[in-house]
Amino acid sequence: MNPLQVAKNSNKDLLQGFTHYSAEQQNRYDEIWDNVPLWSVLTDNVKLSGDQIAIKDDVREFTFKQLLAEADRIAARLLQDKLIQGDRVVLQMSNTCDFAISFFSVQRAGLVPIMALPAHGIAEIRHFIDISQAKGYICDGGKDSICIAEYLEQHSNSITHIYTAVPHTKYRSLTGIGNTPFTPPKIDPDTPAIFLVSGGTTGLPKLIPRTHNDYLFNIKSCVQASNISAKDTYLAVLPAAHNFTLGCPGILGALSLGGKVVFSNEAGPDYCFELIEQNGITATALVPALAQIWTEAAEWEEANISSLRLIQVGGSKLSYSDAIDIQHVFPNALQQVFGMAEGLIACTRIGDDPETIAAKQGCPISQWDEIRIVDSEGNQVANGEEGELLTRGPYTLRGYYRAPEHNLRSFTDDGFYRSGDKVRIDENQYISVTGRIKDIVNRSGECIATDEIEEHLLSHPEIAQVAVVPVPDKHLGERIGVALICKDESLTLQDLRRFLQTKQLASFKMPDELNIVYSLPKTAVGKIDKKKVPGPDGKPWMFHELN
Numbered sequence: 091m092n093p094l095q096v097a098k099n100s101n102k103d104l105l106q107g108f109t110h111y112s113a114e115q116q117n118r119y120d121e122i123w124d125n126v127p128l129w130s131v132l133t134d135n136v137k138l139s140g141d142q143i144a145i146k147d148d149v150r151e152f153t154f155k156q157l158l159a160e161a162d163r164i165a166a167r168l169l170q171d172k173l174i175q176g177d178r179v180v181l182q183m184s185n186t187c188d189f190a191i192s193f194f195s196v197q198r199a200g201l202v203p204i205m206a207l208p209a210h211g212i213a214e215i216r217h218f219i220d221i222s223q224a225k226g227y228i229c230d231g232g233k234d235s236i237c238i239a240e241y242l243e244q245h246s247n248s249i250t251h252i253y254t255a256v257p258h259t260k261y262r263s264l265t266g267i268g269n270t271p272f273t274p275p276k277i278d279p280d281t282p283a284i285f286l287v288s289g290g291t292t293g294l295p296k297l298i299p300r301t302h303n304d305y306l307f308n309i310k311s312c313v314q315a316s317n318i319s320a321k322d323t324y325l326a327v328l329p330a331a332h333n334f335t336l337g338c339p340g341i342l343g344a345l346s347l348g349g350k351v352v353f354s355n356e357a358g359p360d361y362c363f364e365l366i367e368q369n370g371i372t373a374t375a376l377v378p379a380l381a382q383i384w385t386e387a388a389e390w391e392e393a394n395i396s397s398l399r400l401i402q403v404g405g406s407k408l409s410y411s412d413a414i415d416i417q418h419v420f421p422n423a424l425q426q427v428f429g430m431a432e433g434l435i436a437c438t439r440i441g442d443d444p445e446t447i448a449a450k451q452g453c454p455i456s457q458w459d460e461i462r463i464v465d466s467e468g469n470q471v472a473n474g475e476e477g478e479l480l481t482r483g484p485y486t487l488r489g490y491y492r493a494p495e496h497n498l499r500s501f502t503d504d505g506f507y508r509s510g511d512k513v514r515i516d517e518n519q520y521i522s523v524t525g526r527i528k529d530i531v532n533r534s535g536e537c538i539a540t541d542e543i544e545e546h547l548l549s550h551p552e553i554a555q556v557a558v559v560p561v562p563d564k565h566l567g568e569r570i571g572v573a574l575i576c577k578d579e580s581l582t583l584q585d586l587r588r589f590l591q592t593k594q595l596a597s598f599k600m601p602d603e604l605n606i607v608y609s610l611p612k613t614a615v616g617k618i619d620k621k622k623v624p625g626p627d628g629k630p631w632m633f634h635e636l637n
């Protein structure tokens with residue numbers, strides 16, 4: 091078969107199970123999409139600021155020119171090794187320069203990466219491969235990823251190419267391979283450039299195809315909404331493969347402007363504050379639990395972190411009291427970001443009044459985002475009322491990859507994505523997230539939103555983090571379990587109830603059981619993972635057996 095035919099067939103395979111934007115959307119968005127490959131965020135800057143540092147970690151740094159040269163060297167080799175345009179590869183890298191190098195090499199080769207997070211284990215990686223029929227697994231070469239590589243070697247029929255970023259005795263390494271001149275294959279910007287993985291806390295993650303056009307639009311709109319510029323240095327501290335860190339505006343946003351990205355594999359304030367001081371970091375993105383830790387640490391850490399002017403916080407609900415604390419310690423730096431790998435991003439804007447920034451999650455990054463808020467019947471609610479957020483737009487998916495059954499449930503007939511998030515929206519289009527549709531305890535038929543109780547408990551001065559979970563109960567169906575991290579371990583269930591009574595909470599919403607813990611289980615990106623929250627016996631509370 092000639093190479094052109096091979097590329098065509100491979101793209102055909104890639105597009106199987108991919109839902110395109112509708113023709114009507116395609117027409118409308120034509121004027122706002124750039125129609126170039128995602129890798130142009132890098133190549134555009136090789137021309138403009140080629141000799142400036144683009145990426146840095148604790149051992150190495152690369153200019154824009156060097157980064158592109160490295161990426162192209164590896165891309166040439168990947169294609170020589172008989173991977174072909176449109177092939178899927180699972181990319182599982184930690185936060186080092188190798189993340190950016192391997193990401194761009196895959197992009198330049200026209201391969202489509204599945205953006206696995208370092209915390210994903212064999213179950214998730216196997217699932218991504220089963221769905222996508224990926225041929226390649228590219229990993230950082232750390233202990234965990236080598237275990238996965240060994241597993242895939244033995245058990246996967248689809249994986250034929252395994253590469254590690256650092257030299258390894260058994261696997262091909264990305265270092266020092268290939269030096270042939272390289273011309274990237276022609277790319278159709280309306281086809282998937284990357285697969286993000288869904289962040290849901292139930293079941294295995296789904297694959298989210300993001301096209302060159304849609305993701306570039308996402309990045310550029312986030313750049314505008316967060317006012318970053320070529321002068322900014324972005325600290326990638328949450329996993330680089332997560333949408334927030336990668337493209338909101340994140341790593342790709344900073345690079346697209348000719349700015350610099352510093353990678354950190356550690357998230358603790360002692361390590362990161364040093365990095366901020368040494369590199370004059372100006373911007374970063376954190377989940378609420380981490381933002382809370384950094385804010386407390388800023389009171390006693392000695393490093394000078396005054397360069398930090400933008401702290402984006404998102405991924406789960408930032409409590410009002412934590413937002414106020416952040417604003418107090420980092421004046422004017424907080425930006426709340428409500429986003430999803432599926433698409434829609436909303437954020438507050440630097441310059442909004444501080445009360446709005448503390449209390450709301452922000453408004454959509456583009457005027458092209460369409461938002462509908464509906465009740466349980468699917469009817470639009472009145473302005474200001476609470477309901478489920480549905481959305482459609484130039485960077486929101488039209489279907490999960492190869493998941494027809496999920497897609498029937500997750501999209502309306504006219505292509506709106508059902509986010510499962512409960513929100514209300516004000517007259518300025520600012521969104522307040524009030525919870526998840528399904529995050530409820532059904533106690534004797536009363537449906538109680540867990541986030542309402544959580545929000546109240548977080549305003550208790552002794553309580554640092556909390557998770558309210560439904561616990562199976564023989565008589566009630568479900569009872570209300572509260573797991574919390576607390577400065578005062580002598581706090582009792584009675585104390586909690588008394589406190590909640592002062593908040594005028596109805597009696598059927600009072601917690602039934604309390605478990606004080608030292609830490610709460612987190613998802614791959616650092617959100618509280620309710621499925622794993624332990625009961626008093628240490629076992630996952632939501633799945634306690636009835637006896």
Ligand code: OOB
Pocket residue numbers: 287288289290333334338403404405406407408426427428429430431432435451509511523526615
């Ligand atoms: C981000 O993306 P995912 O895909 O890991 O998770 C999306 C879900 C949302 O549907 C929502 O339930 C929750 O995470 N979420 C928030 C939130 N930001 C995300 N809930 C309350 N307040 C927020 N600020 O988490 C993500 C992607 C891009 C940017 C930021 C976050």
